[in-house]
Amino acid sequence: MTLIKSISGIRGTIGGPVGENLTPIDVVKFTTAYVRLIAERNPGKKLVIVIGRDARISGEMVSNLVEGTLLACGADVINVGLCTTPGTEMAVITKKADGGIIITASHNPRQWNALKLLNASGEFLSDAEGKRVLAMAEQNDYDYPAIDGIGHVLSREDFNDEHIRLVLGLRLVDVEAVRRRHFKVVVDAVNSVGGIVMPKLLRALGCEVVELNCEPTGEFAHNPEPLPEHLTEISQVIVREKADLGVVVDPDVDRLAFVSEDGSMFVEEYTLVAVADYILSTQCGNTVSNLSSSRALRDVTERHGGKYYASAVGEVNVTTKMKEVGAIIGGEGNGGVIYPELHYGRDALVGTALFLTYLAKRGLTMTQLRATYPAYFASKNKIQLTPAIDVDKVLREIKERYRNEQVNDTDGVKIDFPENWVHLRKSNTEPIIRVYTEAKSMAEAEALAQRFIAEIKQICHIE
Incomplete structure (x- = not known):
């Protein structure tokens, strides 16, 4: 252990x-x-x-x-x-x-x-x-x-009711606009505190709520990380219930993922992208996400005339960079939205309220909104660490091999190729090396990931 x-x-x-x-x-x-x-x-x-x-x-x-x-x-x-x-x-x-x-x-x-x-x-x-x-x-x-x-x-x-009250009081949360749309929302709170707060927040916004895994028993109904492979149940319920969208949170409700009306993933990387699109449509400003996050935030930020910055992985690194560059919105590609007007912390409640406001104001369905953003596909892989693996040596070797490419070693090693990128780093939360890639197709992203996994195994002499 x-x-x-x-x-x-x-x-x-x-x-x-x-x-x-x-x-x-x-x-x-x-x-x-x-x-x-x-x-x-x-x-x-x-x-x-x-x-x-x-x-x-x-x-x-x-x-x-x-x-x-x-x-x-x-x-x-x-x-x-x-x-x-x-x-x-x-x-x-x-x-x-x-x-x-x-x-x-x-x-x-x-x-x-x-x-x-x-x-x-x-x-x-x-x-x-x-x-x-x-x-x-x-x-x-x-x-x-x-x-x-x-x-x-x-x-x-x-403190949950006070938190909800503070979110609903934000100037860019338009409660009446959301109430007029009367969204039907399925919530999967993976049997933790999200089951207490998310239905209450959504009902305060005038949504009809279908609760899924909302009893806070701690017996998680599925793997608690809000990734597509863990969210098959909510996809089926959304289609069956003819819901407008699904909202998924992790056990402590700082990560937020959406599911579209047809049961497809909105993709958690695009949670921050959509919320940033809304904030930037009201005022020009800078944005920040970590090195493992999608290029889509950069694209949307530049489209609105702002400047995008990348930080090392870890919420404190993101917030430090946000303060440094005066970012008006930021976060992480794992569905973590940080909105400084409320506080400097990833917050699924504020992310949900801002997202629903934007969806209501645009008058679009989830799939229609998703189609307005650049299409990038991420592949998130990991290699289990053993005592025989010297992570620092691995990263040094990779950096040397790709020294002629655009390399960022702020946090692990990120290599930005013209059409895609790979980010290799030791996890802060698990004994693993994370291998994240992004490209313009899933096949390309997965091929890039497998290429680097093979290189790492070769360096470490792993079969």
């Missing part, structure tokens, strides 16, 4: 040896180190930390450990319970807390959980701050306050 420490937080499988998995000892250790970091930034202050979690089976157990550790460290706690990742981020902002911990392994299977660590702005810790937490967690010199110094639970409160 696995424990992964990265820019995306502390993530691991439940149970097993300490230090090799996400065990109670590891949860306490990393939570303590996190509080020490926040305390360093706020000397002498009584800290307030927000906790939220998704509905996965281990969530309550891990939440109890985190809450108890925070109290033992002298921090006060606002526990928002079952709450989306963007909702917990928003709670940190609105409650003026000093930080937050989101207990979720996002798209990982049921045996995984994780601690996502936030600063006082409700954003993920920087790479440097994350490394500081990891270093402090290994020091084993913890000194906890005595009885009069322990923290208190300030409140246990739902």
